[in-house]
Amino acid sequence: MIAVMASSGDGYLLDNARPEAGTRFDALSELFDPSTFRHIEQLGITSGWRCWEVGAGGSSVVTWLAGKVGPTGQVVATDIDTSWVAGPAEGVVKVLRHDVGRDAPPEGGGFDLVHARLVLVHVTDRERALRTMADSLRPGGVLLLEDADPALQPLTCLDEYGPEQMLANKLRTGFRSLLTTRGVDLAYGRKLPRLLRETGLSDVNADGYFPITSPACNTLEAATVRHVRDALVAAGLATDTDIDAHLANVAAGRLDLSTSPMISAWGRRTAPP
Numbered sequence: 469m470i471a472v473m474a475s476s477g478d479g480y481l482l483d484n485a486r487p488e489a490g491t492r493f494d495a496l497s498e499l500f501d502p503s504t505f506r507h508i509e510q511l512g513i514t515s516g517w518r519c520w521e522v523g524a525g526g527s528s529v530v531t532w533l534a535g536k537v538g539p540t541g542q543v544v545a546t547d548i549d550t551s552w553v554a555g556p557a558e559g560v561v562k563v564l565r566h567d568v569g570r571d572a573p574p575e576g577g578g579f580d581l582v583h584a585r586l587v588l589v590h591v592t593d594r595e596r597a598l599r600t601m602a603d604s605l606r607p608g609g610v611l612l613l614e615d616a617d618p619a620l621q622p623l624t625c626l627d628e629y630g631p632e633q634m635l636a637n638k639l640r641t642g643f644r645s646l647l648t649t650r651g652v653d654l655a656y657g658r659k660l661p662r663l664l665r666e667t668g669l670s671d672v673n674a675d676g677y678f679p680i681t682s683p684a685c686n687t688l689e690a691a692t693v694r695h696v697r698d699a700l701v702a703a704g705l706a707t708d709t710d711i712d713a714h715l716a717n718v719a720a721g722r723l724d725l726s727t728s729p730m731i732s733a734w735g736r737r738t739a740p741p
C-alpha cells in the first residue's frame with residue numbers, strides 16, 4: 469500500500485480526513501507493526517527513552533512506544549494531520565501537528581529513537597526531512613526509517629493466473645502512475661541504507677519484508693482503491709466498471725494480494741569519543 473501526496477504537507481490525496489484513512493491505518497498496523505516492533509526492540513528501546521514518531525498516522529506504534537518507555541520516557545507523535553493519533557498515557561505522549569519536510573525537530577530534539585514508516589517516500593523535500601530527523605538524535609541515538617519500494621516488486625497479485633488477477637495488477641499500475649505524477653519516488657526504499665550513511669550515521673543495516681496474502685492486505689487494498697477511485701478514473705487509468713469489479717473480487721477473497729516491499733533501514737548517530 470502506498471499513500472498519495474503531492475508534496476510536503478499539501479495535496480495529500482489519501483488525506484487523513486476521509487473515513488478510509490482509519491481503515492488503512494488499522495490494516496497497516498496489522499501488516500507491519502510486528503516487523504516494526506521487532507526492529508525497535510533490537511535497537512534496544514527501554515524505559516526512559518525519548519522517541520519521535522514521525523508521520524504517526526494512527527495510534528498503534530505510539531501506544532506501543534509509550535508502553536516501552538514508561539512514565540519516565542516521552543513519545544512525541546507528529547503528523548501534518550493528527551486526527552487519528554491519540555496518546556494512551558497522559559504526560560508520556562505529546563501529539564503535535566508538524567511537517568517533517570519543513571519544520572525544525574520538535575521539543576528541542578535530543579531523541580534516543582526517531583522512527584518514520586511510509587512517510588518519507590511521499591515528502592517532496594525528502595533530503596531535508598531526513599537531515600532533520602538525523603539531526604534530532606542525541607549522540608548514540610538511532611534512526612529507523614521504513615519505506616516502500618513499489619518498483620522493486622510492482623505486482624499486487626504475484627500469481628497472475630487469471631483475469632481477476634490481471635485487473636488487480638492493472639489497477640496497481642494505474643496507482644503507481646498517480647504516485648509518480650505526485651512526486652513519489654517509487655524506488656526510494658532501496659536507497660535508505662546509502663542515504664543514512666550519507667547523512668553521517670554509523671552502524672547502518674537494512675532488511676526488507678512484504679506480506680504475500682492476508683485478510684489485512686484485502687482490507688488495505690479495498691480502502692486504498694476506494695480512496696483513489698476518483699483520481700484513477702479522472703486520469704483515465706481505470707473505469708468505474710474496472711473498479712467495481714475489482715472491489716467485488718477483493719471482497720470475494722479470490723485474490724492473493726500483496727503489498728510493496730517495506731525496506732527498514734537503521735543507523736546510529738556517532739557518540740563523541
Ligand SMILES: C[S@@+](CC[C@H](N)C(=O)[O-])C[C@H]1O[C@@H](n2cnc3c(N)ncnc32)[C@H](O)[C@@H]1O
Pocket residue numbers: 470471473475476477480484493496497522523524525526546547548549566567568569570584585586587590591
Ligand atoms: C501512509 S501514512 C503512514 C502512517 C503510519 N506511519 C503508518 O505506518 O501506519 C503516511 C502518514 O504521513 C503523514 N505525512 C505526510 N506528509 C507528511 C509530512 N510532510 N510531515 C509529517 N507527516 C506527514 C500523513 O498525514 C500520514 O498520516
